[in-house]
């Protein structure tokens with residue numbers, strides 16, 4: 001492609017409203033343009049990368065026997081009524097009427113549509129398992145579209161749906177998809193983690209999110225420095241790895257702590273460490289007061305509390321409720337001598353506290369030298385806290401590190417959520433009718449493109465991995481007004497194309513500085529620069545990823561390029 005006729009308008013200035021690096025770079029380098037908030041056009045460079053991602057996705061989907069379909073974006077509201085989501089999906093679902101006043105939605109996802117397709121045609125276990133996928137435009141009227149392609153209102157998704165006769169079949173489809181997703185994101189050159197999104201141990205359905213590690217990410221993930229373990233911070237189980245201090249138990253004493261309420265104040269005033277304090281918080285779990293204890297240096301994880309109590313709703317007690325139930329201010333509550341109707345539960349670490357400190361359920365008073373079991377009882381010890389950085393990994397390998405993540409993919413075991421409500425039945429081996437067991441799997445294709453840029457760039461521009469680069473080579477003629485340079489440029493351009501390289505040829509009559517800046521900004525991994533030594537048949541080859549440059553004679557170029565290709569990411 002000749003750059004002189006190529007539609008890749010670069011911008012010198014960073015657009016003011018673009019916060020994400022990927023958003024800035026994709027706009028500046030001419031890959032995308034915004035049409036309205038959250039809605040973008042892909043220009044030729046962007047479209048090329050998009051197609052490469054789609055090709056990788058297709059290869060991996062086809063590789064596990066998944067079949068490509070294409071469903072409409074425009075979906076009749078009747079289907080969403082059947083599943084119940086017409087009323088529950090909320091304002092993210094874009095709705096409209098046709099000229100006959102029939103209501104439609106623009107597909108935010110396709111569970112309803114695919115279930116309606118399959119239920120009418122797949123009637124026997126003999127057809128199962130079956131996996132269908134599509135790469136298609138999705139619409140979600142996001143409350144805060146932002147960060148360019150990372151959160152759009154119109155975006156490209158690969159969505160797949162599996163159909164199985166039994167749970168084992170679903171497990172199998174899920175695992176296949178999980179592995180295919182790992183392949184997709186590895187081939188895109190991404191540093192990612194498959195994150196357990198709803199812990200199986202807590203009885204949730206299996207679901208993993210594929211998270212690209214990047215500071216702009218909206219989720220915090222906890223992953224291991226020594227294994228593949230990764231989980232959403234809320235979900236990560238904490239491994240019991242505490243020990244009791246080997247000191248004699250002291251007698252419990254009450255001490256005056258005027259206006260000393262927070263853990264920080266207590267540690268300073270009583271000269272103890274936070275890990276010696278017992279932090280007590282009163283929660284209301286479905287109308288039942290529950291005192292939850294954690295170590296002073298730990299934070300209570302309300303999701304874990306809610307799960308162990310099997311509650312519908314839990315809320316921190318208000319100041320007023322606390323005073324009513326415990327007869328004391330929030331800053332001074334503790335587990336000793338509390339009313340019978342209050343349940344007391346504690347995080348595992350509390351059990352190991354020796355001669356600790358806790359509130360005395362009396363204004364301006366704390367107990368010191370408190371020892372669990374001797375001085376207070378708890379109903380049970382459980383994992384009730386947030387994992388922290390430096391904790392041992394739950395699988396025993398390595399330590400926990402936190403990172404921000406961008407969700408690029410999501411695999412989810414639906415079970416019979418849609419097949420039941422939409423009546424998708426099949427006849428099993430014994431001629432009995434049952435609901436098809438489904439899974440749903442999504443990849444944000446356009447979000448993945450931005451996530452790659454988020455991870456792979458430097459101060460000069462994008463650093464495309466070889467698998468996704470819009471062109472293989474950027475051939476740059478420094479000064480096309482010089483005959484020897486333009487003649488060599490034309491010759492090499494033809495030669496390289498003949499050798500099956502995909503080449504962007506900068507034949508523009510621009511200043512050299514502009515060309516170099518643009519080339520670095522666009523980020524094609526290999527640049528071939530035709531300059532002053534064109535008459536000697538010598539060009540410069542630059543590795544955009546490392547910045548390394550070498551002078552190469554034209555006769556050696558073919559060999560040099562094939563060597564270099566193996567070096568780049």
Ligand code: ATP
Pocket residue numbers: 109140142149150151152153155156157407408409410442443444445446447
């Ligand atoms: P998020 O929590 O980021 O809103 P989601 O849970 O709504 O994501 P899913 O419904 O699981 O996402 O959709 C599948 C995939 O589609 C996501 O993993 C993500 O990569 C992509 N995706 C979702 N919403 C958007 C969006 N607004 N813009 C771009 N990609 C998106």
Ligand code: MG
Pocket residue numbers: none
């Ligand atoms: Mg969402």
